[in-house]
Amino acid sequence: MQRLISGESAQEVFVLFVNKSSRYVDIFWINYKGKQEHFGTIEPGGQRKINTFSKHPWIFRSKGTGEKLHIDNKDIFWPIPSFYNGRAARRVVQIHFPLRSLFINSMWALVTSEYFNNAKTLNVPVFLRSQIINFHENYKTYSGS
Numbered sequence: 001m002q003r004l005i006s007g008e009s010a011q012e013v014f015v016l017f018v019n020k021s022s023r024y025v026d027i028f029w030i031n032y033k034g035k036q037e038h039f040g041t042i043e044p045g046g047q048r049k050i051n052t053f054s055k056h057p058w059i060f061r062s063k064g065t066g067e068k069l070h071i072d073n074k075d076i077f078w079p080i081p082s083f084y085n086g087r088a089a090r091r092v093v094q095i096h097f098p099l100r101s102l103f104i105n106s107m108w109a110l111v112t113s114e115y116f117n118n119a120k121t122l123n124v125p126v127f128l129r130s131q132i133i134n135f136h137e138n139y140k141t142y143s144g145s
Contacts, residue, residue, distance in 0.1 A: 004076065005034040007055035013079035014090040017060075018047045021097045024063035029056060042095070049090065052079050060095050065112050070098045107135040 006029070019025045019042040027048065028036040041063055042048050052058070058077040060069040068075045071093055082091035100108075110116055110132060119132040 003034050004030050004057055006030055006032050006053075006057065009053040009055040011054040011081055012088065013052050013054055013056075013081050014088060015050050015052060015079060016047055016090050016092045017042060017050060018092060018094050019044055020094045021062075021069060023069070023097070025069055025095055026061045026063050028059045028061065030059065054079050054081060065108070067108065068098065069095050071095055073099065107132065111136045 017027060022044050024044065025042045027039040027042065027050070029039055029052070031037050036059070039050065040048060050058075056079060058079070059075065060071070060077070061067060062069060071077045075098070077093060080091070082089045111119075116136075119129060119136050122129055122132065124132070
C-alpha cells in the first residue's frame with residue numbers, strides 16, 4: 001500500500017467543508033511527511049472554509065470515536081479545482097457518515113460502548129465472540145487512529 005502524503009502542487013483549490021453528519025468532525029490535512037495536521041472541528045450542520053492545493057489529501061474523523069467519515073463515499077478527500085465563468089470558485093464538499101452494514105454498525109456500538117470491557121467474557125456464541133475480538137483488536141484500523 002502506498003503511503004498517503006501531500007504532493008507538490010501550485011494549483012490552489014478553495015473548498016467549503018459542510019458537516020452533514022450528526023457528529024462533531026475533526027478535519028485533518030495529511031502533510032508532506034504523511035503526518036496528520038488537525039485543522040479544527042466542525043459542529044453538526046456546521047461548515048468551514050479551507051484554501052488548499054490539489055495533491056493535498058484530507059481526512060475527517062468523528063470527534064467522539066475517531067471513526068473516519070466520508071466525502072462522496074470515500075474516506076480520503078483529494079481537492080479538485082472548481083471554476084465558475086473562468087474564475088476559481090469555492091467547491092462545496094459534504095462530509096457524511098459512511099454507509100456501513102448492520103454487522104459493522106453493531107460492532108462499532110459494542111466496542112465503543114462505555115460498558116465494553118473484554119470480548120472474551122461476553123456470553124455469546126464462540127463464532128460471534130471471535131468476530132468481536134477481531135474487530136476490537138483492529139479497532140484502530142477501523143477508526144483510522
